[in-house]
Amino acid sequence: MLGSKVVAWCQKDKYFRQTNQWHRKTIRSTVTGSLTLKQKTLNCVTRKNQGQSAMPVSAQSPAPYATGSAVVGIIRRFRDKGLTAPFTGEVLIRAGVSETLANRTLQALITLELIDDKGMPTPTLEKMRVVSEKDYKACVADWVKSAYAEVFKFVDPAKDDATSVRDAFRSYAPVGQQERMVALFMALCAEAGLVEESKKSQPKPQTRKLTLVQRASSTPATPRNIARHSEFSTTGSLPPALAGLMQSLPSNGTGWTKDQRDRFVATFQSVLDFVVPVVEHPPAVNENDEENSP
Numbered sequence: 001m002l003g004s005k006v007v008a009w010c011q012k013d014k015y016f017r018q019t020n021q022w023h024r025k026t027i028r029s030t031v032t033g034s035l036t037l038k039q040k041t042l043n044c045v046t047r048k049n050q051g052q053s054a055m056p057v058s059a060q061s062p063a064p065y066a067t068g069s070a071v072v073g074i075i076r077r078f079r080d081k082g083l084t085a086p087f088t089g090e091v092l093i094r095a096g097v098s099e100t101l102a103n104r105t106l107q108a109l110i111t112l113e114l115i116d117d118k119g120m121p122t123p124t125l126e127k128m129r130v131v132s133e134k135d136y137k138a139c140v141a142d143w144v145k146s147a148y149a150e151v152f153k154f155v156d157p158a159k160d161d162a163t164s165v166r167d168a169f170r171s172y173a174p175v176g177q178q179e180r181m182v183a184l185f186m187a188l189c190a191e192a193g194l195v196e197e198s199k200k201s202q203p204k205p206q207t208r209k210l211t212l213v214q215r216a217s218s219t220p221a222t223p224r225n226i227a228r229h230s231e232f233s234t235t236g237s238l239p240p241a242l243a244g245l246m247q248s249l250p251s252n253g254t255g256w257t258k259d260q261r262d263r264f265v266a267t268f269q270s271v272l273d274f275v276v277p278v279v280e281h282p283p284a285v286n287e288n289d290e291e292n293s294p
Contacts, residue, residue: 068187183244
């Protein structure tokens with residue numbers, strides 16, 4: 001009888017010890033998480049009080065990888081028409097962001113310090129809303145340079161090529177989303193006027209147009225000839241910045257508004273001109289390739 005009581009007491013004691021251990025771990029992780037969040041907030045406030053850049057985007061924490069058209073669209077929508085605060089996924093969807101990109105866009109707005117963790121617009125976003133049209137791009141440029149200060153230490157998107165910009169993001173997480181990070185960065189730089197606007201409005205030499213038309217009409221459209229006209233077709237993939245931008249296209253059948261389309265086209269032109277520079281003369285074609293083509 002006494003032995004059974006001892007066994008029952010030991011089992012009960014073991015249960016309570018395991019339960020208490022689980023509670024201690026839970027409390028410890030909760031407190032640690034809260035302290036970590038508070039410490040990050042205090043560090044950010046300290047840097048700002050000391051006049052240092054907060055550098056929201058850094059290799060020490062996940063970087064934003066929402067589509068550029070979505071983030072720029074929210075900024076312009078808030079500036080021109082206003083948005084209901086606090087910002088939520090539902091508010092972003094009503095503003096034109098696709099349902100599949102709403103959470104990603106919301107997180108990007110928080111990381112880029114356009115809204116706080118409660119979804120309320122920050123002074124940075126409020127300034128973009130009230131600033132004059134003449135000063136708008138300068139205001140956005142100051143914000144982009146501050147948010148991506150760590151990136152600008154290693155690359156200048158106005159001067160460096162696409163590969164250099166891509167390399168500047170190789171230490172950022174999540175690694176699988178780095179191409180989208182680059183696309184977002186370039187779209188924000190285009191909105192801020194930090195990279196060249198589209199050059200398609202400039203007149204092209206008529207002789208070049210005739211040359212391309214004559215070549216297209218006289219050369220058979222074989223797979224080999226098509227591959228020769230695009231350096232990217234040999235790799236089977238688009239440049240990272242263009243690939244990330246294409247992710248913002250609406251899914252089949254959903255459609256988009258004219259304003260969303262115009263924003264996408266403007267961003268696409270800027271990114272395209274950055275990735276594929278415009279040259280005065282078309283690249284030379286090896287005549288031996290034409291003779292040996294099937």
